[in-house]
Amino acid sequence: MSIGEQEREEISAAIRMAEAMTSGEIFCVFARASDDYRYIPLLWAALAALILPAPLILLTLWPVQIIYVAQLALFLALALALAWTPLRIRLVPGPVKRRRAHRHAFELFLTHGLHMTEARTGVLIFVSEAERYAEVVADQGIYERVDAAVWDEAAAALVAAARNGRPAAGFVKAIAICGEVLARHFPLTAGDRNELPNQLVEL
Numbered sequence: 001m002s003i004g005e006q007e008r009e010e011i012s013a014a015i016r017m018a019e020a021m022t023s024g025e026i027f028c029v030f031a032r033a034s035d036d037y038r039y040i041p042l043l044w045a046a047l048a049a050l051i052l053p054a055p056l057i058l059l060t061l062w063p064v065q066i067i068y069v070a071q072l073a074l075f076l077a078l079a080l081a082l083a084w085t086p087l088r089i090r091l092v093p094g095p096v097k098r099r100r101a102h103r104h105a106f107e108l109f110l111t112h113g114l115h116m117t118e119a120r121t122g123v124l125i126f127v128s129e130a131e132r133y134a135e136v137v138a139d140q141g142i143y144e145r146v147d148a149a150v151w152d153e154a155a156a157a158l159v160a161a162a163r164n165g166r167p168a169a170g171f172v173k174a175i176a177i178c179g180e181v182l183a184r185h186f187p188l189t190a191g192d193r194n195e196l197p198n199q200l201v202e203l
Contacts, residue, residue, distance in 0.1 A: 007168035018179025033130035034104035041082035101133035134158035
């Protein structure tokens with residue numbers, strides 16, 4: 001998936017429009033991946049190499065030296081072959097990918113200071129492409145007053161659009177959903193200032 005310059009501007013415009021009605025702050029991040037998972041090829045290669053000697057010992061008369069060489073060759077071949085990024089990502093178990101993307105979302109929330117807005121009304125809209133994961137993270141001041149189903153709806157809009165190859169449309173829809181609920185619970189106040197950038201951050 002890719003997001004073009006015009007789509008980035010559409011996302012920025014959606015953020016500006018939403019924040020014009022609320023004291024909340026909306027911050028959007030599109031990550032290509034939440035981890036490089038470089039340990040995955042080594043794990044699979046090691047597992048295969050550990051399994052290989054058993055059938056060779058049972059079914060062949062090969063000496064131990066040859067079996068050891070075959071074991072080593074298999075490990076090296078698999079470690080190199082599985083290092084190809086698309087294949088490496090596919091080999092990561094789904095729960096592992098979800099946990100890593102979820103952790104990455106919260107790391108970004110803290111790194112970019114969304115928990116430090118004046119009214120504790122920061123909202124992170126996050127998509128991680130490799131993991132096919134989307135999440136909306138809201139600060140404590142919002143979570144106390146807004147039903148979690150709202151954030152689930154926004155995340156579902158992100159996922160649905162990403163599956164159709166239209167991540168930017170998903171961001172715009174999610175921003176609108178979040179903006180509407182923020183305006184209802186945290187309307188714009190006099191002297192409110194923009195505390196976070198109004199553009200999509202791509203990692």
